[in-house]
Amino acid sequence: MKYDFAAIEKKWQDNWERTKPYAATNGDTTRKKFYGLIEFPYPSGQGLHVGHPRPFTAMDVITRKKRMEGYNVLFPIGFDAFGLPTENYAIKNHIHPAIVTKNNIANFTKQLKMLGYGFDWDRCVDTSSPEYYKWTQWIFLQLVKNDMAYKDTMSVNWCTSCKVVLANEEVVNGVCERCGAPVIHKEKSQWMLRITKYAQRLIDDLDDVDYIERVKTQQRNWSGRPTGAEVIFKTTAGDDLTVFTTRCDTLFGATYMVLAPEHAFVEKWKDRITNWDEVKAYVDASARKSDFERSELNKEKTGVKIQGVMAVNPVNGKEIPVFISDYVLVTYGTGAIMAVPAHDDRDWEFAKKFGCEIVEVVKGGDVEKEAFTLKDDTGVMVNSGFLNGLTVKEAIPTMKKWLADKGLGQEKVNYKLRDWVFSRQRYWGEPIPMVNCEKCGWVPLPEEELPLLLPKVESYEPTDDGESPLAKMTDWVNTTCPCCGGPAKRETDTMPNWAGSSWYYLRYMDPHNDKALASKEAMDYWSPVDWYNGGMEHTTLHLLYSRFWHKFLYDIGVVPTKEPYQKRTSHGMILGEGGEKMSKSRGNVVHPNDIINQYGADTMRLHIMFIGDFEKSVSWSNEAVKGSKRFLDRCWNLMDMATKETAISPENEAIVHKTIRKVTSDIDDLKMNTAIAALMTMVNEFYANGLSRGDLEQLLLLLSPFAPHMVEEMWELEGFAKKYGKMAMQMNWPSYDEAKTVDAHVEMAVQINGKLKGTVTMKTDSGEAAVVAAAMALEKVKKATEGMTVVKTILVKNKLVNLIVKPAK
RNA sequence: GCCGGUGUGGUGGAAUGGUAGACACAGGAGAUUUAAAAUCUCCCGGUAGCAAUACUGUACCGGUUCGAGUCCGGUCACCGGCACCA
Numbered sequence: 059m060k061y062d063f064a065a066i067e068k069k070w071q072d073n074w075e076r077t078k079p080y081a082a083t084n085g086d087t088t089r090k091k092f093y094g095l096i097e098f099p100y101p102s103g104q105g106l107h108v109g110h111p112r113p114f115t116a117m118d119v120i121t122r123k124k125r126m127e128g129y130n131v132l133f134p135i136g137f138d139a140f141g142l143p144t145e146n147y148a149i150k151n152h153i154h155p156a157i158v159t160k161n162n163i164a165n166f167t168k169q170l171k172m173l174g175y176g177f178d179w180d181r182c183v184d185t186s187s188p189e190y191y192k193w194t195q196w197i198f199l200q201l202v203k204n205d206m207a208y209k210d211t212m213s214v215n216w217c218t219s220c221k222v223v224l225a226n227e228e229v230v231n232g233v234c235e236r237c238g239a240p241v242i243h244k245e246k247s248q249w250m251l252r253i254t255k256y257a258q259r260l261i262d263d264l265d266d267v268d269y270i271e272r273v274k275t276q277q278r279n280w281s282g283r284p285t286g287a288e289v290i291f292k293t294t295a296g297d298d299l300t301v302f303t304t305r306c307d308t309l310f311g312a313t314y315m316v317l318a319p320e321h322a323f324v325e326k327w328k329d330r331i332t333n334w335d336e337v338k339a340y341v342d343a344s345a346r347k348s349d350f351e352r353s354e355l356n357k358e359k360t361g362v363k364i365q366g367v368m369a370v371n372p373v374n375g376k377e378i379p380v381f382i383s384d385y386v387l388v389t390y391g392t393g394a395i396m397a398v399p400a401h402d403d404r405d406w407e408f409a410k411k412f413g414c415e416i417v418e419v420v421k422g423g424d425v426e427k428e429a430f431t432l433k434d435d436t437g438v439m440v441n442s443g444f445l446n447g448l449t450v451k452e453a454i455p456t457m458k459k460w461l462a463d464k465g466l467g468q469e470k471v472n473y474k475l476r477d478w479v480f481s482r483q484r485y486w487g488e489p490i491p492m493v494n495c496e497k498c499g500w501v502p503l504p505e506e507e508l509p510l511l512l513p514k515v516e517s518y519e520p521t522d523d524g525e526s527p528l529a530k531m532t533d534w535v536n537t538t539c540p541c542c543g544g545p546a547k548r549e550t551d552t553m554p555n556w557a558g559s560s561w562y563y564l565r566y567m568d569p570h571n572d573k574a575l576a577s578k579e580a581m582d583y584w585s586p587v588d589w590y591n592g593g594m595e596h597t598t599l600h601l602l603y604s605r606f607w608h609k610f611l612y613d614i615g616v617v618p619t620k621e622p623y624q625k626r627t628s629h630g631m632i633l634g635e636g637g638e639k640m641s642k643s644r645g646n647v648v649h650p651n652d653i654i655n656q657y658g659a660d661t662m663r664l665h666i667m668f669i670g671d672f673e674k675s676v677s678w679s680n681e682a683v684k685g686s687k688r689f690l691d692r693c694w695n696l697m698d699m700a701t702k703e704t705a706i707s708p709e710n711e712a713i714v715h716k717t718i719r720k721v722t723s724d725i726d727d728l729k730m731n732t733a734i735a736a737l738m739t740m741v742n743e744f745y746a747n748g749l750s751r752g753d754l755e756q757l758l759l760l761l762s763p764f765a766p767h768m769v770e771e772m773w774e775l776e777g778f779a780k781k782y783g784k785m786a787m788q789m790n791w792p793s794y795d796e797a798k799t800v801d802a803h804v805e806m807a808v809q810i811n812g813k814l815k816g817t818v819t820m821k822t823d824s825g826e827a828a829v830v831a832a833a834m835a836l837e838k839v840k841k842a843t844e845g846m847t848v849v850k851t852i853l854v855k856n857k858l859v860n861l862i863v864k865p866a867k
Numbered sequence: 868g869c870c871g872g873u874g875u876g877g878u879g880g881a882a883u884g885g886u887a888g889a890c891a892c893a894g895g896a897g898a899u900u901u902a903a904a905a906u907c908u909c910c911c912g913g914u915a916g917c918a919a920u921a922c923u924g925u926a927c928c929g930g931u932u933c934g935a936g937u938c939c940g941g942u943c944a945c946c947g948g949c950a951c952c953a
Contacts, residue, residue, distance in 0.1 A: 272871055276948060279870060284952075303953060316953095359951085385951045395953050403868090404951050474952055594947075668891075670879060674872090675946085682879065682892045689891085695906090732881070735890035742890090745907090807886040812934040814886055838920095852933055854885055862933055 061694040063658030067767040071171060079787065080176040082132040084568070085583050092129040093584050094121040095563055095623070097592035097600070098136040098183075100555075101162035102143055106169040108640070108648040108666075108678060113591045113629045115663045116672060116730060118175045120589065122763035123725050125176075126791035132584055133176055134566035136183035137163050140191075141555040142220060142236060145486035149518050155486040159186055169651060173659050174766050176787075181569045185558030190565065191488045192509035193575040194557050197607065199491060200614055202502045206252045207480065209500055213320060213388065214479055216244035221520040223248060225479045225554065228599075243345060246524060249490060249551065251478040253606045257281050260475075260605055269626040270673075273597050280598040282474025287458050289396065289467040291315060292370040293380070295327050299369055302391030302472050305398065306461065307453035310442040311419035312396035313409070315369045316361065316381045318388035319344040324364075332366040337382060344384045359385055359408040371396075372466045373443065383408065391472055400425040417441055420450060478603065480554060485518045485527040487552030495539035495546035504540050512552075526550040559600050560607040563587050563622060575616070582618050590623040601626070627728060630675040632666075637677045648678050660765035661687045667730035667764060689734075690768055692741055693761065696754055697772060703750035710753045712801045713743045718794035721760045730764075737761060751776065762786045807858035808833040810842045826853045833859050 074080065096117045099110060121133040139159045148155040163184060170177070183190055201207040215224040219239030223246060228235045253260075261281050264274045286304035293299050299315065317324060319341045324331075331337055340362045361383030368377040385404055386395050399409030399416045406429035409416055416425050420437040423430025430437075435451040444460070445453045461467030481490070491503040491510045503510055513534045518527050528550040529535065539546040561575065568580035592601070608622040633639060634646035641647065653662045665686035670676035701707075706714050717740040724733035737760060744753060755778060762769040766787060773779050773786040782789065800822055806829060808816050816839065818832040830851055833839055839861070846863040853859050 272948085275871055279949060282949095282952070286953080301953080305953080383951095385953095387952065390952045397953085402953070404953075407951095472952080474949090597948085668879090676879070679879070679892075685891050691906090731879095732890080735881075738890055805886080809886085809934075812885095812932090817886065850933070852885090854934095858885055858934090860885080860933055 059697075061691055061768065063660060063690075063768065066771045067172075067174065067659050070767045070770050071174060073770075074174075074176075075171075078178075078180070079785065080131075080133065080178050081180065082134075082178050083130055084580050086130045089128055089130040091132065091584060091588075092121065092124045093132045093563075093586075093588045094124070095134070095566075095587045095590045097596065098138050098559070098562060099166060100141055100143075101137045101139055101159060101166045103147055103158070103162055104642075104647075105162075105165050106650050108650055108653075109632045111173060111650050111662065111666050112632055112672075113593075114170075114173070114175060115666050116629065116728065117589070117591055118663075119667065119725060119730060119763040120728075122176055122766065122787060123722075123791060126759070126762075126787065126789060128790070131176075132181075132566065133178060134181045134183075134569075135170065135175070135177040135179070136181075136562060136566065137166065137185065138555065138559050138562070139163065139184050139186035140487045140553075140558055142222075142484065142486070145484060145518055148486070154514070155518065156186070159184075172654055173650065173663065176766075181566050183562055183565050183569055185562065186486075188509040188511055189570075189572070191558065193565070194488050194553065194561070195491045195503075195508050195510060196505060196575065197561060197611070198488075198553070198557075199502050199505060199508075200616075201251060201610065202492070204610070204614060206255070206610060208250055208252070209247055210250050211245060211247045212250075213243045214246050214248055215241045216246070216524070217241055221522065221524060222483050223479055223481060223524075225556075242347070244524065246481075249480040249492075249549075251480050251606075253478045253603075254473055254475055256606050256609050257283075257473040257475045259609060260602065263605075263609075263621055267621050267626070268624060270628060272594070273601070273626055273628060276594075276597045277602060280475065280602065283471055284474075285469065285471050287461060287467050288392065288470045289372065289461060291372060291396065293367055294369075294377070295323075295330050295367045297323060297326070299323065299380075299394055300392045301394050301396045302470060303396060305401065305454075306457045306467070307439065307442075307445065307450050308398040308401050308419050309371070309373050309396070309457060310445065311398040311400045311417045312371055312378065313399060313415040313417055314379045314381060314397045316383050316386045316395050316397055316408070317364075318386040318393040319382050319384055320388040321382070321393045323394075324382060327364070327367055330366045331364055333362070333364070337362050337364060340382060347384070359383060359404070359411055361385075361408065361412065363412065372461075372464070379414070381408075381412065389476060390474070399429065401430055403429045403431060405429070419445075478606075480557075481551035482554050483520050483524050483526040484552050485512075485515060485520075487555065488512075488557055489528070489552055490549040492549040493537055493539060493546040494549065495541060495544055497544055498539055498541040498546075500549075501539055501541045501546070507540075510548075526552060528552070556600060556603050560604040561611070563590075563604075564611075564617065578618075585617060586619045586621060587623045589625045589627070591627045591629060594628045597628075628673065630671070630673055632669075633675055633677045635677060635679060640678075648680070653680075653683060657683055657687045658690075658767075660768045661690055664690065664734060664764050668734045670731055672728050672730060689738055689741065690765060692745070693757065693765075694768065694772065696741070696744060696749060696757070697776060699744070700749050700751045700754045700776075703752060704755075705750065705752045706756060707748075707750040707753055709747045710743065710749060711798050713740050714753060714756050715794040715796075715798040718756065718760065718792045719796075719799055722791070722794070725763070734764065737764075756792055758786050759789055759792045804856045806856065808836060808839060809858060809860040810839065811862055812860060815839055815842060820856075822856060826851065826859075829853060829859045830861070833861065 094117045096113050121131045125131045144155045144158050147158055215229045217224055217234040217239055219237045229241050232241055234241055261278055284304050286302055287306040288300050288302055291299045328334060361381045364380045367380055369380050371378055397405040399405040399414060400418045401420055418425045419439060419442045421440050422437050437450045439445040439448050439453050458469055489510045489512050493501050495501055513531055515527050515531055520527060535548050537546055537548055564576050567584040568576035571577055604622055611617045612620055650662055665683050668686055717736050720736040721733045758769050758773055769786050802822060803819050804822050805817050805819050807814055808818055816836045820829055843863055845866055847866045848861050849864050850862040
């Protein structure tokens with residue numbers, strides 16, 4: 059009989075659709091629970107990409123094994139449906155984004171079902187449905203109530219092409235992460251979330267979760283946590299100028315100061331600044347520059363000296379000049395720095411260009427040639443008054459204490475993390491449930507009025523001045539104040555696409571609840587997510603954001619755990635045939651559908667797991683898929699070879715037990731490639747030794763997480779389904795007996811002085827005397843030991859014997 | 868520059884400090900076939916040799932060890948992330 063994968067896969071998918079073997083049960087205390095999560099896809103118009111099945115299949119394999127091990131498994135799926143590409147598609151084709159989304163979700167659903175994943179489809183969520191975003195809005199209202207959201211006019215990242223504000227995390231090398239257009243700064247009034255309040259906990263609590271190390275490191279680096287000091291400088295304008303520095307030990311070397319062009323003092327000092335025109339021109343020019351121009355292209359330092367205001371170095375009372383320059387960032391620290399040109403590359407470069415004084419305060423370099431920046435903190439202080447003779451390591455606390463005693467400064471931790479810009483001037487997102495009343499200011503909508511539905515508009519295009527398309531809907535915008543009943547206007551910006559995905563794992567626990575985002579019982583039962591796999595690209599975006607929301611929800615008593623995800627792993631990318639990134643423009647995109655049509659879903663699943671180390675990127679090869687198909691054919695053909703015997707055959711006992719052990723531990727360790735290799739080895743042995751029906755039964759159980767359709771068909775054909783009254787996937791995961799994994803004989807290596815000379819076949823667990831005797835009997839060993847004395851033998855049980863020889867005296 | 872990671876056959880990749888290259892892809896030889904596909908069996912790091920075999924071999928240099936792809940020190944290359952973050 060031929061392996062007709064198309065018919066078999068359809069048959070079993072229909073069966074699962076009907077019988078729902080993947081349904082998770084809330085509150086089942088008779089079994090341990092396991093919540094496995096994969097990042098839900100954005101339903102793009104292109105459909106499933108070959109990158110999707112890698113993490114999906116891996117978690118499907120893991121959860122299938124967990125079910126067989128007796129766990130109550132929650133393995134859900136949904137769609138992260140709000141987002142710009144859908145909106146852009148709608149603009150271009152004049153179709154409502156909701157319709158585009160619906161069609162795309164239908165297409166994704168069909169494609170995912172073709173892969174035979176064990177999702178609990180009854181829990182499917184769509185972040186763009188009002189039933190869902192009602193609760194996204196509800197969380198936002200809680201953030202507002204707890205002073206975690208605020209509206210602020212500030213300089214924000216503005217994508218010139220998408221015409222939308224971007225969060226810091228969405229700007230990559232000065233360009234828009236999504237479209238690649240340059241990002242400039244714009245003053246805009248924005249909703250902001252105080253993620254910085256959670257910075258310390260977002261760092262500290264990483265110690266309590268089981269994330270792969272590179273994810274932890276990346277999150278720590280992103281949040282940042284340099285410890286330094288804030289130092290106050292008096293100025294001749296009367297204002298105290300505060301700076302942040304990690305090197306307060308070099309304060310005696312601070313010979314000038316620099317303000318960011320956006321620093322508030324620049325405007326404040328307008329009347330005192332004698333070269334105001336020059337200063338103003340520089341400020342305006344900086345504002346027009348994109349981030350990209352400011353950093354990448356702008357190697358040469360620029361700036362203007364502020365005439366008319368001087369600062370005073372608090373340690374020596376010296377008057378020092380003040381500059382403005384865009385190498386100082388307004389968004390970090392206090393937006394101003396003390397410049398120590400002798401010991402900072404940037405300051406040195408600037409000082410050379412503008413003729414500032416360079417004073418050496420740490421011995422060891424030639425500060426006229428280049429800045430002396432220390433790699434360690436053992437340098438000795440000079441020209442530094444009371445610090446002279448101390449090492450840098452000693453000078454830092456000494457100076458901190460001195461500053462604190464004089465009231466001139468204090469220790470300070472400055473996170474790199476910034477508050478989260480939460481407004482988007484876009485249509486296809488969750489409306490922000492706030493109204494602006496002339497009398498009462500910004501007022502949240504009452505919770506009973508949620509969801510605030512996204513109204514239908516004529517045109518989705520954002521305006522050039524940065525207003526959301528919703529701003530044109532005057533009927534919708536004009537409303538009454540929930541507080542005083544007077545006229546008020548709705549917020550017309552929407553939430554970023556990171557909003558819905560920040561809490562979706564909670565909704566899966568209780569997806570149809572209309573009283574709460576999920577019931578307390580459901581959250582108590584399923585929390586936390588036991589294993590979450592997703593892309594590295596989300597480490598400082600989605601993963602960080604959702605941890606933040608979760609911690610907030612924990613603080614207000616909504617969720618039962620401090621952290622949302624107990625374990626986080628990450629998959630490598632699937633690259634095109636030449637090792638290049640897959641992209642439409644390169645024309646090297648592989649669609650799973652094509653592979654499924656040609657070889658079947660089971661081959662697709664098996665191959666994407668076999669292809670290489672799960673954590674590393676790997677090139678896709680259409681040729682190599684054949685090998686996986688060949689393996690399944692070989693498995694299928696075993697049905698003709700198997701004898702009637704229902705027990706595991708004696709000649710295959712060791713290989714079967716060894717393979718069970720290997721596959722079991724490899725799946726837990728996410729080493730699917732070697733698990734499959736072990737299965738292939740076992741099948742090769744079956745071909746060599748012959749096999750019993752009992753041997754085949756074990757193979758089917760081990761293979762079922764990888765190739766569920768074919769296995770169920772064979773399970774039925776071989777009569778196992780009838781015998782046990784269950785599908786293979788409902789059986790217990792096979793167990794092994796350690797004693798039976800041992801072969802009767804082993805091949806051992808024989809080394810002379812650590813060099814391989816040959817092998818001997820020995821009875822398992824042979825003693826040293828027997829092994830040495832066998833080794834000495836080898837022709838090559840005899841030759842090598844001729845005229846030598848064996849001074850030492852090293853025996854590694856069942857592995858090797860190493861004879862250490864010396865010339866005989 | 869900082870942080871993290873990776874360097875193994877023609878290719879994807881295996882190897883708790885213990886026989887390097889498992890398992891596959893590609894390639895070669897044979898069987899089967901009228902023929903092809905499919906399938907089955909064998910070979911397959913390099914150099915020398917008909918062969919047995921010998922030497923050599925995990926980016927490079929050194930060290931520890933009876934024994935190193937694996938551990939330690941240094942160098943180089945590539946990939947990912949961050950970055951005028953004071």
